[in-house]
Amino acid sequence: MxxxxxxxxxxxxxxxxxxxxxxxxxxxxxxxxxxxxxxxxxxxxxxxxxxxxxxxxxxxxxxxxxxxxxxxxxxxxxxxxxxxxxxxxxxxxxxxxxxxxxxxxxxxxxxxxxxxxxxxxxxxxxxxxxxxxxxxxxxxxxxxxxxxxxxxxxxxxxxxxxxxxxxxxxxxxxxxxxxxxxxxxxxxxxxxxxxxxxxxxxxxxxxxxxxxxxxxxxxxxxxxxxxxxxxxxxxxxxxxxxxxxxxxxxxxxxxxxxxxxxxxxxxxxxxxxxxxxLDLITFFTVGPKEARAWPIKRNTKADKAAGVIHTDFEKGFIKAETTSFQDYVQYGGESGCREAGKMRFEGRDYVVQDGDVIHFRVNK
Ligand SMILES: Nc1nc2c(ncn2[C@@H]2O[C@H](COP(=O)(O)OP(=O)(O)OP(=O)(O)O)[C@@H](O)[C@H]2O)c(=O)[nH]1
Ligand SMILES: [Mg+2]
Incomplete structure (x- = not known):
């Protein structure tokens, strides 16, 4: 950005x-x-x-x-x-x-x-x-x-x-x-x-x-x-x-x-x-190596948000496994959210929200 x-x-x-x-x-x-x-x-x-x-x-x-x-x-x-x-x-x-x-x-x-x-x-x-x-x-x-x-x-x-x-x-x-x-x-x-x-x-x-x-x-x-x-x-x-x-x-x-x-x-x-x-909001990626905040303009769609991480991610976008920040913490992370039904599978047109924790699935 x-x-x-x-x-x-x-x-x-x-x-x-x-x-x-x-x-x-x-x-x-x-x-x-x-x-x-x-x-x-x-x-x-x-x-x-x-x-x-x-x-x-x-x-x-x-x-x-x-x-x-x-x-x-x-x-x-x-x-x-x-x-x-x-x-x-x-x-x-x-x-x-x-x-x-x-x-x-x-x-x-x-x-x-x-x-x-x-x-x-x-x-x-x-x-x-x-x-x-x-x-x-x-x-x-x-x-x-x-x-x-x-x-x-x-x-x-x-x-x-x-x-x-x-x-x-x-x-x-x-x-x-x-x-x-x-x-x-x-x-x-x-x-x-x-x-x-x-x-x-x-x-x-x-x-x-x-x-x-x-x-x-x-x-x-x-x-x-x-x-x-x-x-x-x-x-x-x-x-x-x-x-x-x-x-x-x-x-x-x-x-x-x-x-x-x-x-x-x-x-x-x-x-x-x-x-x-600057009208920026944040989405997060979280893994064992790092938890990272990414800046995007408000109203950015999921594929463009993926592109902020890597341009190839935008091209190869499949879906965005998304949880809210609150759910992520409350249900103890990705697998906990999945079990509790708190994980959403969003497509490329999804408008990313401030605080979303996203795991992008991409074609490499
Ligand atoms: N007492 C006090 N002095 C300050 C403070 N902030 C800056 N100064 C002093 O003010 C002087 C100018 O500070 P700078 O940060 O160089 O000011 P500037 O706005 O960048 O100035 P130019 O680049 O010349 O436009 C320095 O001597 C600083 O130590 C403050 O909060 N309190
Ligand atoms: Mg100065």
Whole structure:
């Protein structure tokens, strides 16, 4: 699954720190000055799913393999980026390539870390970044219009396309992101335009390490704003997440988190939220060697899901022996489910559900 998330925000808000925690690499250079990151860094992050452990212990699997999503650490965006300010167009180009946006907002006070606008104000920061995306989109829609009009005149294109583009332009010019035009425009057509402000977004509030339980006043404001815009929001401390990761011993790490009052690292929650934002669901394969989670787009049919494991599996698909996660655990695995009549034999048109445990029968 080539789906990826771009980490976007103003300079110096903690994007690279978060990226490093997410990908557990210290590859991206961190520094307390704006524009430290110029080339985007890419890395994978595990989507931690507690169901996998339960499946592995039911089947006695030796290993667990989580789904992964790719994160791209993009350099800070500044006011005027759409006009080329601060390496603007280059950054916007990187955002164009991602499927969803993780918008990091600084919600921590720290006089040692400079803020490009001198004040910590996540709502206005969010607006600055979003306005740049909207302006870049206005530009790209306007550039398309003359060609489209020509193509319609010569009968090469349908007039409906122009109506869609004009509707989107109206939305953008009123200061709204293209994604808010979804009610009046076909989502597929919108997607094809690859507009920056049409990508799904989740806000991540980077709060003080003392505010990781419950957030703070600033993250509360962001949460309200996100709700009003129909977007998701979560909070964490990028710095604290880095500290958590520096503890190698799993038990020690859990104790550390428990002392703070956290059940799991904030990045694990954030990654799961991004996974859902990408409209991905999970099916499992379970065997003695490994219990594994596989990401698929919602509404994927069984043969295509098999193809995610191996392209030959799609071609040679015979049937999908399917049980639900709950049944698998409750009836003690595959044979238990079979005896209890909890195993279904699904054909290639079956729409795979989140949590399905599947054993594909294929022609090899
Ligand atoms: N106090 C505090 N400082 C943080 C936190 N997260 C990041 N920082 C500091 O903020 C500075 C900038 O962090 P980076 O992760 O490099 O920021 P960035 O958003 O990637 O910046 P650019 O790449 O320049 O756009 C560094 O000095 C970090 O140590 C945090 O949660 N709390
Ligand atoms: Mg950075």
């Amino acid at each position: 080539g789906l990826n998330c771009g980490i976007v925000g103003l300079p110096n808000v903690g994007k690279s720190t978060l990226f490093n925690a997410l990908t557990k690499t210290m590859a991206a250079e961190m520094a307390n000055y704006p524009f430290c990151t110029i080339e985007p860094n890419k890395g994978m992050s595990a989507v931690r799913d507690s169901r996998l452990k339960a499946l592995a212990s039911t089947a006695g699997s030796q290993n667990v393999v989580f789904s992964q999503v790719e994160f791209v650490d993009i350099a800070g965006l500044v006011r005027g980026a759409s006009g080329g300010e601060g390496l603007g167009n280059k950054f916007l180009g990187h955002i164009r390539e991602v499927d969803a946006i993780m918008h990091v907002l600084r919600c921590f006070e720290d006089s040692d870390v400079s803020h490009v606008h001198q004040v910590v104000d996540p709502i206005s920061d969010a607006e600055v970044v979003e306005m740049e995306l909207i302006m870049a989109d206005i530009d790209s829609v306007k550039r398309r219009l003359p060609n489209l009009e020509k193509a319609i005149k010569s009968g090469k294109e349908d007039k409906g396309k122009l109506v869609v583009l004009e509707e989107i332009l109206k939305t953008l010019e009123s200061g709204q992101p293209a994604r808010s035009a979804i009610g009046s425009v076909d989502p597929e057509e919108l997607k094809q335009l690859q507009l920056l402000s049409s990508k799904p977004v989740m806000y991540v509030c980077n709060v003080e390490d003392t505010n990781v339980v419950g957030g703070n006043a600033l993250s509360a404001l962001v949460s309200k704003m996100a709700e009003a815009r129909g977007s998701k929001c979560c909070y964490l401390s990028a710095k604290l997440e880095t500290d958590v990761l520096s503890i190698d011993d799993e038990e020690e790490r859990r104790t550390f988190l428990a002392e703070i009052g956290m059940e799991e690292p904030g990045i694990d929650v954030a990654v799961r939220n991004m996974y859902a934002l």
